Amino acid sequence: MSQFIYVTYIRAPREKVWAALTTPETMREYWFGMHQETDWKPGSPWKLVFEDGRVADAGEIVECEKPNRIVIKWRNEFKPEFKEEGYTRCVMSLEYDGELTKLTIDHSIEREGAKIIAGVSDGWPKILSSLKSLLETGKSLERFKS
């Protein structure tokens, strides 16, 4: 198995972090200009879309329990060497009540040395650092807007 786990703490209530993770307009601010398209219901299709409309990743919502947990069956669609590795599983967990949220990303695939996991290991810290800046200061990081 290949796995990437990242934990961060954001000074914002869980509902706000949840909204930032699931609202396309907010996502564009901190996720390289990309946004997700889905109705967030288990079994529904899920897509991560570039600014120009191309599909970056696609899959299905496996679990969605607001505001605690999202599980996505997730495959890359635009890089052949990632796509051929097949579906990954991405679990986003939000914990704590009050003004602080603990956010954990657990992104894995059932194969050793997966390139896709190396890829997301590079991307997640950028996305989550930018999300934390956005929620705590009102401004995401310039570099990761698009």
Next chain:
Amino acid sequence: MAKSQFVYVTYIRTTAEKLWEALTEPEFTKIYWAGTYQKSEWKKGARWEVYTPDGRLWDDGEIIEADFPRKLVLTWRKVGGNFPEMKAEGYTRLTYELEPLNDAIMLTLTHESDIENSKLIGAVSQGWPMVLASLKSLLETGKPIEDSTKWPEGL
């Protein structure tokens, strides 16, 4: 190659000089790093020490490389507290790398040990995300994360 390793990357809206200062100067670390402070001349070969808020030596080691404000490498072993297994593991190695990227600094932290399934690396893996999240909050908003400011009671 290290047998146990923890790697964490975060991007902080600040300058490399300011981030270096926040990682090494007592007046900063006391704010976001459980009230602890470090003592060192921050030069290759210099001794490095971490103290609890009440002045007990907690961890120590030696500076391996100090390339201000880009790279800091040091050895780190457990000294204080009732942690016989972690103390028996001896020295770990900590590397901070600071790289400017537009309006932010990419901070890469690597904490590693030559021991398989190191207890010390396991323990710091639980602690680093909070310390670094609080450091980012402090530098970007002027306020640390409250949960990171206090030394654990009884430790």
